[in-house]
Amino acid sequence: xxxxxxxxxxxxxxxxxxxxxxxxxxxxxxxxxxxxxxxxxxxxxxxxxxxxxxxxxxxxxxxxxxxxxxxxxxxxxxxxxxxxxxxxxxxxxxxxxxxxxxxxxxxxxxxxxxxxxxxxxxxxxxxxxxxxxxxxxxxxxxxxxxxxxxxxxxxxxxxxxxxxxxxxxxxxxxxxxxxxxxxxxxxxxxxxxxxx
Amino acid sequence: xxxxxxxxxxxxxxxxxxxxxxxxxxxxxxxxxxxxxxxxxxxxxxxxxxxxxxxxxxxxxxxxxxxxxxxxxxxxxxxxxxxxxxxxxxxxxxxxxxxxxxxxxxxxxxxxxxxxxxxxxxxxxxxxxxxxxxxxxxxxxxxxxxxxxxxxxxxxxxxxxxxxxxxxxxxxxxxxxxxxxxxxxxxxxxxxxxxxxxxxxxxxxxxxxxxxxxxxxxxxxxx
Amino acid sequence: xxxxxxxxxxxxxxxxxxxxxxxxxxxxxxxxxxxxxxxxxxxxxxxxxxxxxxxxxxxxxxxxxxxxxxxxxxxxxxxxxxxxxxxxxxxxxxxxxxxxxxxxxxxxxxxxxxxxxxxxxxxxxxxxxxxxxxxxxxxxxxxxxxxxxxxxxxxxxxxxxxxxxxxxxxxxxxxxxxxxxxxxxxxxxxxxxxxxxxxxxxxxxxxxxxxxxxxxxxxxxxxxxxxxxxxxxxxxxxxxxxxxxxxxxxxxxxxxxxxxxxxxxxxxxxxxxxxxxxxxxxxxxxxxxxxxxxxxxxxxxxxxxxxxxxxxxxxxxxxxxxxxxxxxxxxxxxxxxxxxxxxxxxxxxxxxxxxxxxxxxxxxxxxxxxxxxxxxxxxxxxxxxxxxxxxxxxxxxxxxxxxxxxxxxxxxxxxxxxxxxxxxxxxxxxxxxxxxxxxxxxxxxxxxxxxxxxxxxxxxxxxxxxxxxxxxxxxxxxxxxxxxxxxxxxxxxxxxxxxxxxxxxxxxxxxxxxxxxxxxxxxxxxxxxxxxxxxxxxxxxxxxxxxxxxxxxxxxxxxxxxxxxxxx
Numbered sequence: 001x002x003x004x005x006x007x008x009x010x011x012x013x014x015x016x017x018x019x020x021x022x023x024x025x026x027x028x029x030x031x032x033x034x035x036x037x038x039x040x041x042x043x044x045x046x047x048x049x050x051x052x053x054x055x056x057x058x059x060x061x062x063x064x065x066x067x068x069x070x071x072x073x074x075x076x077x078x079x080x081x082x083x084x085x086x087x088x089x090x091x092x093x094x095x096x097x098x099x100x101x102x103x104x105x106x107x108x109x110x111x112x113x114x115x116x117x118x119x120x121x122x123x124x125x126x127x128x129x130x131x132x133x134x135x136x137x138x139x140x141x142x143x144x145x146x147x148x149x150x151x152x153x154x155x156x157x158x159x160x161x162x163x164x165x166x167x168x169x170x171x172x173x174x175x176x177x178x179x180x181x182x183x184x185x186x187x188x189x190x191x192x193x194x195x196x
Numbered sequence: 197x198x199x200x201x202x203x204x205x206x207x208x209x210x211x212x213x214x215x216x217x218x219x220x221x222x223x224x225x226x227x228x229x230x231x232x233x234x235x236x237x238x239x240x241x242x243x244x245x246x247x248x249x250x251x252x253x254x255x256x257x258x259x260x261x262x263x264x265x266x267x268x269x270x271x272x273x274x275x276x277x278x279x280x281x282x283x284x285x286x287x288x289x290x291x292x293x294x295x296x297x298x299x300x301x302x303x304x305x306x307x308x309x310x311x312x313x314x315x316x317x318x319x320x321x322x323x324x325x326x327x328x329x330x331x332x333x334x335x336x337x338x339x340x341x342x343x344x345x346x347x348x349x350x351x352x353x354x355x356x357x358x359x360x361x362x363x364x365x366x367x368x369x370x371x372x373x374x375x376x377x378x379x380x381x382x383x384x385x386x387x388x389x390x391x392x393x394x395x396x397x398x399x400x401x402x403x404x405x406x407x408x409x410x411x412x413x414x415x416x417x418x419x
Numbered sequence: 420x421x422x423x424x425x426x427x428x429x430x431x432x433x434x435x436x437x438x439x440x441x442x443x444x445x446x447x448x449x450x451x452x453x454x455x456x457x458x459x460x461x462x463x464x465x466x467x468x469x470x471x472x473x474x475x476x477x478x479x480x481x482x483x484x485x486x487x488x489x490x491x492x493x494x495x496x497x498x499x500x501x502x503x504x505x506x507x508x509x510x511x512x513x514x515x516x517x518x519x520x521x522x523x524x525x526x527x528x529x530x531x532x533x534x535x536x537x538x539x540x541x542x543x544x545x546x547x548x549x550x551x552x553x554x555x556x557x558x559x560x561x562x563x564x565x566x567x568x569x570x571x572x573x574x575x576x577x578x579x580x581x582x583x584x585x586x587x588x589x590x591x592x593x594x595x596x597x598x599x600x601x602x603x604x605x606x607x608x609x610x611x612x613x614x615x616x617x618x619x620x621x622x623x624x625x626x627x628x629x630x631x632x633x634x635x636x637x638x639x640x641x642x643x644x645x646x647x648x649x650x651x652x653x654x655x656x657x658x659x660x661x662x663x664x665x666x667x668x669x670x671x672x673x674x675x676x677x678x679x680x681x682x683x684x685x686x687x688x689x690x691x692x693x694x695x696x697x698x699x700x701x702x703x704x705x706x707x708x709x710x711x712x713x714x715x716x717x718x719x720x721x722x723x724x725x726x727x728x729x730x731x732x733x734x735x736x737x738x739x740x741x742x743x744x745x746x747x748x749x750x751x752x753x754x755x756x757x758x759x760x761x762x763x764x765x766x767x768x769x770x771x772x773x774x775x776x777x778x779x780x781x782x783x784x785x786x787x788x789x790x791x792x793x794x795x796x797x798x799x800x801x802x803x804x805x806x807x808x809x810x811x812x813x814x815x816x817x818x819x820x821x822x823x824x825x826x827x828x829x830x831x832x833x834x835x836x837x838x839x840x841x842x843x844x845x846x847x848x849x850x851x852x853x854x855x856x857x858x859x860x861x862x863x864x865x866x867x868x869x870x871x872x873x874x875x876x877x878x879x880x881x882x883x884x885x886x887x888x889x890x891x892x893x894x895x896x897x898x899x900x901x902x903x904x905x906x907x908x909x910x911x912x913x914x915x916x917x918x919x920x921x922x923x924x925x926x927x928x929x930x931x932x933x934x935x936x937x938x939x940x941x942x943x944x945x946x947x948x949x950x951x952x953x954x955x956x957x958x959x960x961x962x963x964x965x966x967x968x969x970x971x972x973x974x975x976x977x978x979x980x981x982x983x984x985x986x987x
């Protein structure tokens with residue numbers, strides 16, 4: 001049946017309801033586009049035939065194919081747009097450098113979109129408060145205390161905090177540090193917030 | 197609060213000749229704007245004067261903190277306060293940005309079609325961001341799929357494709373200024389309108405659509 | 420030097436600084452660490468916590484952090500060696516040492532710039548006086564002065580001077596040799612025996628109390644720290660009872676705090692209570708029967724590794740009127756009527772069977788309806804987690820897990836610790852039983868010796884110092900109860916078990932003889948050192964307890980022979 005491939009694309013994303021980004025289904029997209037091309041060509045010839053030979057009994061199938069074309073277009077745009085939304089969420093979760101395994105699942109144009117989005121966001125944040133700038137990707141949670149206890153989950157080497165002091169982040173060491181300095185590393189999975 | 201740190205009582209001089217606000221009033225305004233934006237289904241008017249003033253205030257507080265002796269107990273309390281204000285501000289701006297991205301074609305359309313004297317929905321920076329977002333997304337869709345589609349299907353009307361904010365969703369609000377004759381339900385078949393009076397200080401759960409103008413005017417506060 | 424005022428000379432010094440905490444791997448250290456962390460959180464003192472399990476770790480940790488930190492706090496490590504000599508720090512590094520290991524190295528005692536001991540000066544120390552071990556070298560200068568004078572023009576007057584000078588010099592040298600001889604003796608006596616002082620957790624609790632920042636959680640951790648010293652036999656019974664009394668005063672004070680309030684405390688709040696409870700390990704989280712079988716005290720008193728012992732146990736249970744079915748159930752599922760007077764009933768019957776000390780003074784905690792724990796439960800659970808030999812777990816991971824188990828919010832972790840502890844205790848009992856029954860404990864003359872061969876069930880568990888030491892103590896107690904040889908009952912015990920099969924090393928532990936009035940002083944530290952030296956055995960004295968070493972398996976026999984000669 002027509003449009004099945006398109007719906008399958010949607011289903012693929014629907015299955016990953018937790019916001020994960022699966023690999024870009026280049027094959028699937030191509031197949032849908034091919035189907036669209038085939039449908040369009042058939043319609044073109046039918047329309048010509050209907051006009052020329054007055055075969056109005058072709059009109060229902062023309063209409064059907066047209067509906068399928070529209071549906072395919074809608075499905076494709078939905079698939080692509082939903083992926084963009086997931087990619088957008090990645091900027092807010094991981095920061096401006098995406099982990100390699102995520103990048104692997106993105107096609108070239110998505111990477112470009114991401115790059116452009118990053119730039120727009122950075123530009124916006126810089127311009128806040130009449131040029132003062134504010135990084136609104138920080139402070140994602142309401143601050144409960146100034147300092148928090150964090151545990152180092154993997155070796156991360158040296159890490160600088162405000163006044164030039166340096167901490168050595170070694171696996172299994174624990175530290176009591178200013179909260180805002182740790183947020184980024186907690187999101188990246190290097191540190192873990194310890195709640196006693 | 198911040199009063200004890202700032203040397204001079206009030207520091208805010210708006211560009212538009214509004215009355216000078218104390219820091220406490222400024223933060224209260226920020227919190228109001230934050231809550232309204234958080235709970236409203238659509239993007240509200242931008243409050244960039246508040247944003248700018250708050251940022252100035254934060255800088256001022258940071259500078260004051262530098263001068264405080266290390267280890268003074270007051271310092272940590274004030275630092276917490278700075279962190280809290282910064283959180284509220286960031287959350288406010290994030291809320292707005294999320295809505296701009298979610299409803300981008302509608303937001304841009306609304307901004308384009310507003311009247312001369314009407315207050316703008318987007319700050320200049322937000323407007324630039326929204327336009328870039330629109331262009332970026334459109335370019336992307338074209339490059340990956342649309343240009344490979346049959347000739348008559350190579351455009352998508354984003355205004356139709358992207359859902360509009362649902363103004364009929366329900367919101368909680370608290371009444372700040374008494375209102376009369378607020379329409380709760382639209383006219384039913386028997387032509388009876390259901391209206392209520394909103395008493396000051398009372399709280400209600402009501403459809404957003406009818407009270408939207410009251411939010412902009414500040415007569416009610418979303419909670 | 421000893422710190423006089425822990426608040427002024429320690430806490431206020433680090434108040435606005437960043438501190439590196441180097442914590443040893445024993446439960447008392449973990450408890451002390453938690454108390455200190457809680458205080459630091461309160462006052463926003465930034466710190467970095469690094470677990471260390473031996474001298475090498477300590478050295479590495481110091482090197483890694485010396486650029487970033489000026490203040491180091493060492494918990495349960497560092498007191499019993501010349502720390503400055505070992506670490507070679509810069510002049511501005513300051514070390515605060517809270518360590519139960521005794522004797523405290525004399526250099527640490529008398530250094531007054533970089534070493535600050537968070538130890539009470541009267542904590543059973545017996546430090547030699549300064550003049551007995553340190554001597555200014557002024558006399559040396561005089562001597563050489565005179566000698567150089569001798570070289571120049573001799574004259575009659577000079578010659579007379581010389582005679583006097585030579586006599587004085589000879590006298591000085593003799594006095595010096597005498598002093599040095601006395602010094603060697605004093606130092607030998609001082610450093611001969613290794614033992615333990617007041618719990619580090621209790622020290623930090625006292626700090627919290629002085630700052631009026633002590634909470635019930637901190638009190639509970641201090642109690643666990645003290646109990647760890649008792650469970651692992653580090654302190655004498657007298658000291659334990661004295662320290663319990665100190666803790667009891669704090670517990671009363673905390674419990675009275677809420678008595679005046681109109682509303683009584685919610686059931687979820689933490690309550691610590693003094694308990695005169697049974698010496699049956701983990702009995703409230705096990706079945707009574709299993710606990711009796713696997714607790715050292717009861718197992719040794721009944722001699723449960725013999726058939727006769729098993730029969731006596733059945734008699735004992737029958738004597739108390741406890742049906743087997745009940746006693747084999749999970750403790751919580753036992754009939755209420757049995758649980759009600761259980762302690763008194765057991766005490767009465769135990770007296771008949773020669774177990775006069777079946778009850779011991781301790782503390783328990785409860786919060787919420789389900790959560791009741793005795794201090795010893797916590798110690799066993801945390802120790803099992805700390806030395807867990809599950810695959811893929813590094814020592815650092817284990818440290819973190821054990822530390823977490825001590826927080827009230829990590830009950831799951833605590834329960835998994837209790838399960839591990841049960842397994843460990845059963846392994847200990849089985850190993851003890853098999854060692855006694857197969858006569859694996861041999862008398863070598865001045866000491867008893869037992870070697871666990873590779874392939875012994877659960878031998879991996881005993882490649883860890885605390886577990887092996889526990890096994891060693893239980894084994895010695897069991898041996899004393901089972902042997903008829905009066906002389907052997909008074910001997911100390913050395914145990915060896917495989918540590919690293921690939922590297923071919925064994926871990927060796929020595930414990931003092933078993934006695935009711937034992938002062939728990941252990942001379943094996945020095946003995947091991949000397950024996951290793953004299954036979955050039957390849958040993959690693961990495962553990963903070965000097966009586967625990969690692970040895971190449973091939974050198975075992977010559978090492979033992981040297982020990983026998985040394986101690987005969």
